[in-house]
Amino acid sequence: MMNAVIAANAVSLTFQTADGPVHALKDVDLTVCQGDFVSFIGPSGCGKTTFLRTIAALEMPTAGELMVNGMTPDEARKARAYGYVFQAPGLYPWRTIAGNISLPLEIMGFSKPDRAERVDRVLELVDLEGFGGRFPWQLSGGMQQRASIARALAFDADILLMDEPFGALDEIVRDRLNEALLELWRKTGKTIGFVTHSIPEAVYLSTRIVVMSPRPGRITRVIDSTLPAARPLDIRDSPEFIRLAHEVREALREGHGDDT
Numbered sequence: 001m002m003n004a005v006i007a008a009n010a011v012s013l014t015f016q017t018a019d020g021p022v023h024a025l026k027d028v029d030l031t032v033c034q035g036d037f038v039s040f041i042g043p044s045g046c047g048k049t050t051f052l053r054t055i056a057a058l059e060m061p062t063a064g065e066l067m068v069n070g071m072t073p074d075e076a077r078k079a080r081a082y083g084y085v086f087q088a089p090g091l092y093p094w095r096t097i098a099g100n101i102s103l104p105l106e107i108m109g110f111s112k113p114d115r116a117e118r119v120d121r122v123l124e125l126v127d128l129e130g131f132g133g134r135f136p137w138q139l140s141g142g143m144q145q146r147a148s149i150a151r152a153l154a155f156d157a158d159i160l161l162m163d164e165p166f167g168a169l170d171e172i173v174r175d176r177l178n179e180a181l182l183e184l185w186r187k188t189g190k191t192i193g194f195v196t197h198s199i200p201e202a203v204y205l206s207t208r209i210v211v212m213s214p215r216p217g218r219i220t221r222v223i224d225s226t227l228p229a230a231r232p233l234d235i236r237d238s239p240e241f242i243r244l245a246h247e248v249r250e251a252l253r254e255g256h257g258d259d260t
């Protein structure tokens with residue numbers, strides 16, 4: 001396949017716990033190409049977060065091979081191949097929004113003018129111009145999550161890994177952020193890996209939907225989206241959207257059926 005950005009070959013990960021081994025991932029094969037928007041969906045505990053963390057070198061596979069931009073996950077981390085957005089914004093309350101976005105850049109040794117330029121650019125990308133001087137507690141939950149996305153974008157990695165970034169937000173804010181994220185993806189051409197529990201969110205955002213099932217966590221189906229790249233929110237009422245959502249729901253149900 002062309003331009004494989006993430007290539008997983010029979011990746012398994014077993015956690016050793018006091019209660020015995022937990023097979024979080026089992027024989028996961030997946031190729032993600034440049035510019036893909038890939039969502040991972042599945043019931044709680046099916047290994048979505050673990051797979052994202054494995055790509056980000058926050059966990060180590062116990063078997064199989066995983067390449068990120070042609071490198072091992074650890075090399076890719078050192079090469080700053082990806083930005084990572086967590087479930088909670090995780091902004092430091094004593095730093096301004098600009099200060100929070102700038103922090104990883106300071107740690108990486110970017111110069112002060114370079115940092116300032118990057119902070120301005122990413123604030124604009126997430127539609128937070130003028131908010132750099134505010135503190136996190138002065139912003140709404142949705143704005144804080146946008147700031148955390150800006151922080152992950154600031155060093156301009158080609159890959160953005162997002163672990164249920166909008167799960168804690170109300171539906172209206174979530175809709176707006178979904179629209180904004182799609183726009184950002186189109187503008188930047190980044191490759192995005194996105195964990196979600198929501199079928200509509202996965203269908204709305206993705207070029208490919210990876211359906212996972214638990215115990216052991218594995219991929220049961222990969223669904224390629226047939227929706228056009230330009231997606232106004234009301235595309236969710238279209239027959240094609242509803243058909244795709246149905247396909248994802250069926251795949252989730254089948255995966256669960258095996259889980260005995």
Ligand SMILES: Nc1ncnc2c1ncn2[C@@H]1O[C@H](COP(=O)(O)OP(=O)(O)OP(=O)(O)O)[C@@H](O)[C@H]1O
Nearest residue numbers: 015017022024043044045046047048049050051217
């Ligand atoms: N550090 C760890 N030590 C032991 N077990 C773990 C660890 N991390 C995750 N697990 C277990 O691995 C399995 C997969 O967890 P993971 O968080 O990846 O699932 P998930 O699909 O992201 O779930 P959710 O949707 O609830 O976030 C679960 O059974 C979980 O309890």
